[in-house]
Amino acid sequence: MNNLLHQQEWRIIDQSSVGMHFQAVQSFGTDDTLCASVGTGNAPATARTWVHHNTVVLGIQDTKLPYLEDGRQFLNEQGYQSIVRNSGGLAVVLDQGVLNISLILPETEKGIDINRGYEVMFLLIQKMFADFNKQIEAKEIIGSYCPGSYDLSIAGKKFAGISQRRLKKGVAVQIYLCVNGSGSNRAQIIKQFYEIAKKGEQTKFSYPVIVPEVMASLSELLEVDLTIADVMLRLLNQLKLSCDLLYGGQLNEFELGLLPGYYQRIVERNDKISQI
Known part of the structure; x- marks a missing residue:
């Protein structure tokens, strides 16, 4: 897996301190743009970092909840905006204590299979926090929000989740890292969202039964006050060793030309869902 992390060039696009006016729909449009650019050889492998203020990102499956609008109204009352991303998975919480990292890689002729994409991010996170001598595991954490086989955890408590987006021979491997704050408080928000949006009804899709205690932040798990800037430095140090x-x-000129189109697609998707 090491060879995916090792690239001749790594370009860093740091959007971790842009501020509250930087919306999550812009982020997902940006990652699609980067996939198209890196995948077609118009840019090198790129790592993008981003932070968004109180936002709950819903998966497409979440839009099938029977009382979705009631759930979204609850989130709004708690001070969270909600948007629907253009990929799978389920609801996740983003706020000022959550760092998102996207690794955008070109697919070679052999391609990058799904597990290989997950493994490169898992390896990167292991390297970034190796000095703490804590075992980081990749396995599904039952009771977490947006559970998956590549939930990252320490001592059974999840602090990160990984997803992937593939477009035009580009692969975006995305992770949200709960750096500081309360992981269980974030999970409580999602627990209440599902309770309100489902109201106990039988549904075609299964939704997680959230157990807030199985989620934590890295600061809680490592027993140290970590900031977004601390984690950014660890990321940069590891990438420097890998290229x-x-x-x-x-964004380069080619990407600036693509961005409006990909951004508009996500805006239109969200507008369509709001009208259902």
Whole structure:
């Protein structure tokens, strides 16, 4: 798996401190843009970091909840905006204590299979926090929100989840890292959302029964006060060891031309769901 982390170049696009006016729909449009650009050879492998203020990102499956609008109204009352991403998975919480990292990689002729994509992010996180000598596991944590086989946990408590997005020969491997704050408080919000949006009805899709105690932040698990900046430094140090050239950048001219179209698609998807 090491060879995916090792790239000739890594471009860093850091959007972790853009502020509250940077919306999650912009992030998902940006990752689609980067997939198309990196996948077609118009940009090198790219790591993008991003933070959003109180936002619950819903998966497509969540839009099938029988009382979705009641659930979204609850989130709004708690101070969270909600948007629907353009990929699978279920609801996750983003706030100022959650760092998102996207690794956008070009698919080679052999391609990057799903597990290989997950493993490269798992390896990166293990390396970033190796000095704490805590075992980080990748396995489904029952009772967590957006559970999956690549939930990252320490001592049975989940602090991160990984997803993937594939577009035009580009692969975006995305992770949310609960860096600080209360993991169980975040889970409590999602627990209440599902209770309100489902109201005990039988549904075609299964939704997680949230147990807030199985989720925590890295600061809680490592017993140290970690900031977003601390984790950014760890990320940069690891990527520096994994390439010949590491540099900061922004969207190039080709990408700036693509972004409005991909952004508009996500806006339209959310508008359509709001009208259901």
